[in-house]
Amino acid sequence: RVAGAEMAAIFLIFTSQAWNMAFSFYHSLRSIPDELIEAARNFRLSPWMRFWRLEVPFAMPALIWNMMLSMSGGWFFLTVSEAINVGHTTVTLPGVGSYIALAIEQKDLAAIGWAIGAMFVVILVFDQLLFRPLTASADWFRLDQEVGLTPSHSWALTMMRRSHFLGLLARAFAALLRAGMKPGATAPAALERRASVWDAGWVDYAWYALLALIGLVALSKTAGFVLGEVRLAEIGQVVILGLITLLRVAVLIALASLIWVPIGVWIGLRPRVASIAQPIAQFLAAFPANLLFPIVISAIVLHKLNPDIWLSPLIILGTQWYILFNVIVGASALAPDLRYAAENLGVRGWLWWRRVALPSVFPFFVTGAITASGGSWNASIVAEVVSWGQQRLTAHGLGAYIAEATIQGDFQRSVLGTVVLSVFVVTLNRVFWRPLYARAERKFRIA
Structure with missing residues (x-):
């Protein structure tokens, strides 16, 4: 029983972390300049070599920032995953999350303060021992190196470079990579024939047919399970509730974008400021909404406020940082030549934002907004x-x-709500976010 609860908690935290990093890596793959792709073809890099020599290095700066945010996202959902309440069954796992849940139940403000302190210490340790070294090493993979820019430093990275044991592990890993990095001697015609097999349309059709079949089977099983207890009229009410949540998410994403896009551009163009803002943003992103419950409830009850309005900011509390982090990455990736050209041409004020800053960060903003939107539905x-x-x-x-x-x-109603939520998220992605992402990729990509 405990092992099952542990697996459920791990899966919940995994789902709150993995997709943000996966989408960041996908965005980086779609943003690789054409000349680098052409160079990889000319050198006849195998898929293994292309992955390690081109795709991973190019994606590394954005991936590291999103790793920080994913770690913070795991902290945000910690209380839900470590204190599981289903009906009359309560499973409490050892950890800070269950400690916070118990403190909320007992209205213990001192315990909540200790939990905040413990979170701060752990996040600080992660920042110094993991993310600072990664951020400093990410400078190696930047496509455009600005002359005179002071590189990032990390005392932990310096110690790791001087460690004989870690050096031995690094050499072993490098040898493992080199084992699969022998350039292929396959003739171009053979490569084209091999690619044509996988590029054939029937592969796509077969894949989509398989997905459709799995979806139909799952839908029929779910419908049979839910309709045995829930009436059709209630399903309509659940859809209306979904529209209410959709309105909240849309308004909050718009407000967060208006606030964090200018701030993210300002931070991203200043590496020293970014190094200071990084741990602060990590801590704020990891701050669970549960810790604000006493303040929010007291304010709503004291001032007789409407919960439908004043509980809404809690939704965006942990997900707004997806927008900020991705905009920082986009601004830091702004080509120095483009910035210098804008300065030389006297492009300033709103014209600079409209012609330089916003087009440059727009693909990154869309990536952050998509993940923020999905995270808001979960939150x-x-x-x-x-x-x-x-x-x-x-x-x-x-x-x-x-x-x-x-x-x-x-x-039955849990499954119904989850299915309706999934339908809303998928529909929103297909109807709104996917066309917007395609437009950002097509119109604002700097290749």
Whole structure:
């Protein structure tokens, strides 16, 4: 039982971390300049060599920043994953997350303070021993090196470079990579024939047919399970709740974009400021919404505020940083030649933002906004139902519906809410985010 709960907690934290990094890597692969791709073809790099010599180095700066954010995202969902309540069953796993959940239940402000302190220490240790060295080493992989720019330094990276043991591991890893990095001597015609097999349309059609078949089977099983307990009228009500949550997410993403895009550009163009802002943003991104429950509930009850409005900011609390981090990456990747050309031509003010800054960071902003949107839907399950001791406030929305059904152990309604949430997210991605991403990639890519 405990092992199953541990696996469930690990899976929940994994899902809050993995997709952000995967999407960042995907965006980097789509942004590789054409001349580098052509050079890889001319050198006849094998897929293994191309991955390690071109794709990974090019994606490394953005991937490191998103790794920081993913780690913070795991902290954000820690309380949900370590204190699992389903019906009359409560499973508490050892960890800071369950400690915070117990402190909220007992209204222990001192314990919450200790939890915040412990989180700060752990995040600081991660920053100094892992992310600072990675950020400093990411300077090696930047495509455009600016003359006179002071490189990043890390005392931990210096120690790692002087370590004989880590040097031995690095040499062993390099030897492993070299074993698969022998340039292929395959003739170009053979390469074209091999590529044509995989580029054939039937492969895509077969893949989509398989996905459609799996989806139909899953949909039929889910419908049979849900409709045995839930009426069609309630499904319509759940869709309306989804529209309410959609409105919240859209408004909050727009507000977060207006705030963090200018700040992210300003930070990204100043490496020294970025090194200072990095740990601060990490800590704020990792700050669980649960820790603000006493303040939020007290303010809403004291001033008789509307929970539907004033619980909404909790949704964006942990996901707004996806926008900030990705904009910082985009601004830091702005080519020095482009900046100098704008300065020489006297491009300033709003014209500079419209012609230089915003087009340069727009693909990165879209990447951050997509992940922020998806994260906000997940966060709504935590943010639309808040509790502090025996006090409980609920906002109307799909997240509250799923949370209440889970607490009551109503599996049919939990599945229904999850399916509706998934449909909203997938539809939003296909109808809005995917065309916007394609436009950003097509119009604003610097190749």
